[in-house]
Amino acid sequence: MMFKNSPNDTPARMSVKRINWEKIEPVDLGNTVWGQLGEDYDTINDVVKYLDLEQHFAMKKAKTFKKKTAPVKKDVISILAHKKAYNTSILLAHLKLTTTEITNCLLINGSEATRKKLVSSHYQQLLLYAPDEEEAEKLKNFAGDISKLNEADTLSLKLVNIPGYQLRLKALVFKHSFAEKEEEIRRNLEVVQRASNQLRKSRKLAKILEFVLAMGNYMNQGHIRISKATGFRIHFLAEMDCTKTSDNKMTFLHILARAVSSKFPEVLSFADELTDVKDASRVVYPVVLGDLQQLRKNWLLIRDNLLETESKNKADRFKIAMETCLVRTNGAIKRLEQLHQSTSKEFNKVAQYFGENPKNIGMQQFFNIFEEFIRKFQKSSMEISKLLKTKQPQKIQR
Incomplete structure (x- = not known):
């Protein structure tokens, strides 16, 4: 039996919960209980109106949460590369x-x-x-x-x-790196100066070179071109181990170490007088000089263009701060330039002392020769000392 809505039905005034059933189609009602309904439908329908079902089963409005959305990316503009x-x-x-x-x-x-x-x-x-x-x-x-x-x-x-932002950055690089660069340059100049003095004043080294010259002249007898030498180019000091004995078991350096140990043992410690030679051999002087010249070049650049940084901003203290920096660093650079001059003079003296032309031999090459000679001589001396100990006759135990 089909039911129609009562003419008194009013539309729902609020949203109510749904009854989630599966509806039976009218054609399938037949003799079911549902087919017997209808006589009191209007009365029941009126009662239902007053049950406040809308209030009892009203849908609670869910709290609305603002959906968190990913931040909208702005249309970013890029000007720099x-x-x-x-x-x-x-x-x-x-x-x-x-x-x-x-x-x-x-x-x-x-x-x-x-x-x-x-x-x-x-x-x-x-x-x-x-x-x-x-x-x-x-x-x-x-x-x-x-x-x-x-x-x-x-x-x-x-x-x-x-104003002058690039010059400011260059000036700030100069200002903040100056102390470290100044120390590095000064340290390298001073070690070269000390090593030059040590080589020129070492009496023990001079005695060894005298021994080398005598041994070499003795071995070179009969050779017109190389005999009766009054001196030799210092590169030979680093090449002594290339001249081997006839049995190939030792070198000229071993023989020298043994002779010095036997005749002049007091000069075996000559390296103690040359403590800065090794460090000097590591100094790349053209780089040190280039760093010093760059300091002065940067100083002049800042001084000559400082007006470019002037601004109307009263809070801008850059120009005043850099003027103070220029005064301080100028004195420091002058001292480095004077140290460079004195170091160069000392090297010229020591190069000439050993018969070398300072213009034809670089500082690093010069000190490398002596550093290598010291290292090889000490190694040969230790090997000879060890060899002599093994050849000593053993004491007979009683």
Whole structure:
């Protein structure tokens, strides 16, 4: 039996829970209990209206949670070259400083603790990744939404608005690396100077060379070209082990060590008078001189172009700080230049002392020869000493 909605039915006033059943189609009712319903439907329907089912089974409005959506990526604008921007971003992540804190360092402004976080290598990287002229022009003319610039471009935009930003970075590299570079140059010049003095004043080394000359002249008798020598080029000192005895078991150096040990044992310790020769042999003098010349070149560059960094910003203390730095470093560079002159004179003296032309032999080559001679002589001396001990007759035990 089909039921129709009562004309008094009213539409639901609120959403109620559903009864999740499976409906029987009317054609299938037949003699089922459902087919017997209907006589009191209208009465029941009226009762149902007053059961407040809507209130009892009302659907509770679920709390609406704002769906967390991934932050919408801005349309990031990039002006710097990709590689430069990438490297700058890595540096910024490493420094953990804001772009404002970094630019304040170029103004010698902000807290001293923040400025100390930036060392010479950081300024060197900032200089390396700084915008070039074309990029600087694009940044200065940028009229878009600054918030859409990536972090590297944001920093670069702040940099190009600082007067003489590239010179400032070069100056800060100079300022923060100066003490270390000055110490390195001074140490290398001083060790060369000391080694030169030690070689020229070592009486024990002179005695050994006298022995070498006598032995060589004795062995060279009859050879017009090489006999009766009054001296020899020092490169022979590092080549003595190439001249072997007839049985190939020892070298000229072994014979020399044995003779010195036998006749002049007091000079076996000649290396004790040459303590700085090894360190001097490691000094690449052209590099040291180049570093010194670069210090002066950078100093002049900063001094001659410092006016470019002037700004109207009262908080900008860069120019004053660099003027003080230039005064201090100028005196230090002058002292290094004087040390270079005196070191060069000492080397010329020692080279000439050993019969060499300073213009024809490099410092490192010169000291390398003596360092190698010392090392080989000591090794041969130890081998001879060990050999002599094994040949000593054993005492008869009673």
